[in-house]
Every structure is written in structure tokens, then in C-alpha cells.
Amino acid sequence: MRSVIVLALILVTAALIGPMLAPHDPAQIDIPNRLSAPGADWVLGTDALGRDILSRLLHGARWSLGLAFLISIIGLVVGTLMGLVAALGGKLADWVVMRTTDTFLAFPDLVAAVVIAGVLGAGTGSLIFALTVTGWMRYARVARGIGLSLKTRGYVVQARLAGLSPLAIARWHYLPSLLPSLTVVWTGMFARAILGISALGFLGFGVQPPMPEWGTMLLDARIHMRSTPLQMIWPGLAVVTCVLAINLTGDALRDALAEREHHA
Numbered sequence: 081m082r083s084v085i086v087l088a089l090i091l092v093t094a095a096l097i098g099p100m101l102a103p104h105d106p107a108q109i110d111i112p113n114r115l116s117a118p119g120a121d122w123v124l125g126t127d128a129l130g131r132d133i134l135s136r137l138l139h140g141a142r143w144s145l146g147l148a149f150l151i152s153i154i155g156l157v158v159g160t161l162m163g164l165v166a167a168l169g170g171k172l173a174d175w176v177v178m179r180t181t182d183t184f185l186a187f188p189d190l191v192a193a194v195v196i197a198g199v200l201g202a203g204t205g206s207l208i209f210a211l212t213v214t215g216w217m218r219y220a221r222v223a224r225g226i227g228l229s230l231k232t233r234g235y236v237v238q239a240r241l242a243g244l245s246p247l248a249i250a251r252w253h254y255l256p257s258l259l260p261s262l263t264v265v266w267t268g269m270f271a272r273a274i275l276g277i278s279a280l281g282f283l284g285f286g287v288q289p290p291m292p293e294w295g296t297m298l299l300d301a302r303i304h305m306r307s308t309p310l311q312m313i314w315p316g317l318a319v320v321t322c323v324l325a326i327n328l329t330g331d332a333l334r335d336a337l338a339e340r341e342h343h344a
Contacts, residue, residue: 102134102138103132107292128303155273160262163222167223168227197280226257268326275323295319
């Protein structure tokens with residue numbers, strides 16, 4: 081558990097202060113030193129334009145992790161609200177929300193995100209919108225399920241009989257019960273958002289050059305994959321490490337919550 085937390089903190093630190101630690105300007109082109117091997121001047125080597133890969137990785141962490149955090153938070157808020165509307169709004173609201181959720185879940189996340197980003201055009205705004213639209217449904221299903229189970233609890237019934245509004249009941253009785261489970265779901269969706277950002281960047285729909293982003297770095301390195309494979313290995317390893325660390329953190333949180341409920 082501690083090692084997972086330490087790894088997660090390292091990733092967060094890299095996203096926050098990584099650009100300050102970058103040894104070079106990530107956008108500085110140095111054609112005479114293009115495709116240089118790792119060495120004293122360039123720890124991880126340079127890309128096809130002579131840009132320092134380590135500097136681009138550190139700057140790219142802010143884009144990849146920062147955008148993934150924003151997307152997962154927006155999805156959490158939207159999905160939780162939709163789930164609560166389904167749980168508290170009556171049969172019609174429940175039917176509309178759940179059928180909408182089922183419709184979105186019928187399409188693979190990445191395929192739907194690619195279609196949306198393709199229609200809207202490449203760019204950061206399109207990326208955020210596409211991954212948010214395809215990522216709120218799991219929060220909604222979890223929030224609805226827990227909300228329905230709480231609906232018949234004695235303290236919720238008493239609050240309703242006392243005249244509390246649905247908004248107040250959701251604020252004081254539903255959200256505290258939803259938070260632990262939604263936190264676990266959020267860690268998984270955070271990891272999925274990193275993968276989605278990298279995938280759309282690799283397909284050319286994500287953050288646009290010269291901004292460094294791990295998926296875009298993979299796209300740039302694809303042409304030189306055979307001659308200098310390290311160009312693709314470094315950003316790929318960054319994505320895999322982040323996703324693994326976040327998934328392990330989610331597993332640790334789930335186990336901790338399960339143990340707490342067992343003792344309770």
C-alpha cells in the first residue's frame with residue numbers, strides 16, 4: 081500500500097513540478113543532434129527534430145495527467161448528478177437516464193471518442209469533450225444503484241417526512257455514502273482517461289504540436305520505430321507506469337474500504 085502511494089505521489093509531483101526540472105526547452109529544435117542516443121547532454125536522447133525527450137516527457141506529464149484529471153472530475157460530477165436524478169427523480173427520470181446510459185455504453189469508449197473528436201476536429205477542447213461524453217456512464221450506474229439502496233433507509237425516510245428537499249437529502253445523506261465507491265470508480269476512470277488521451281494523441285486528434293503530450297510523442301516517433309525504438313519506448317513506458325500506478329491505487333482503496341466495512 082505504501083509503495084503504491086509513493087509511486088502515485090511521484091507521478092503527481094512529476095505533473096506539478098516536472099517542467100521546472102526539465103533540463104532543456106521541450107520545443108527547442110536542434111537538427112544537428114536529431115535522433116541522438118541517450119548520453120550526458122540528453123539523458124533519454126533526442127527525437128527526430130533534436131528535441132530533448134526527457135524534457136518533453138516531463139512537460140507532457142502536465143498535459144497527459146492534468147487533462148486526464150480534469151476529464152475524470154467532470155465525468156464524476158456529471159455521472160453522479162445523473163445517477164442521483166435517476167434514483168430520486170421517479171420512474172420516468174430513472175427510465176430516461178438509464179436508457180441514455182445504456183445507449184452510450186453500447187458503443188466502445190475509444191471508438192465513440194474518436195468519432196466525436198473526428199467530427200469536432202483535432203484540439204484540446206474536442207479531446208476533453210469527447211472523453212467526457214464517453215466517460216460519465218459508470219459513475220451514473222454506481223450512483224443510481226447506491227441511491228436506490230439508500231432510498232428506503234430509515235434516516236432517509238425520516239428526512240423526507242420532515243420536509244427536506246431532494247437536494248438537501250442528496251447533500252447530507254446520499255453523497256457521504258456515495259463518496260467511497262465513487263472514489264474507487266474514479267481511479268479506474270482516471271487511468272482510462274490517460275489511455276484515451278494518449279490514444280487520441282497518437283491518432284492525431286489530441287493535443288497539437290508543438291505542445292508535448294505522450295500520445296503525440298508516440299505519433300512523432302512512429303516513423304523511426306525501427307531505427308530508434310527508444311523514442312517510442314519512453315513515452316509508452318510513461319503511459320504504462322501511470323496507468324499501472326493509478327490502477328494499483330484504486331485496488332488498494334477498494335481493499336481498504338472493504339476491510340473497513342467488514343470491521344464495521
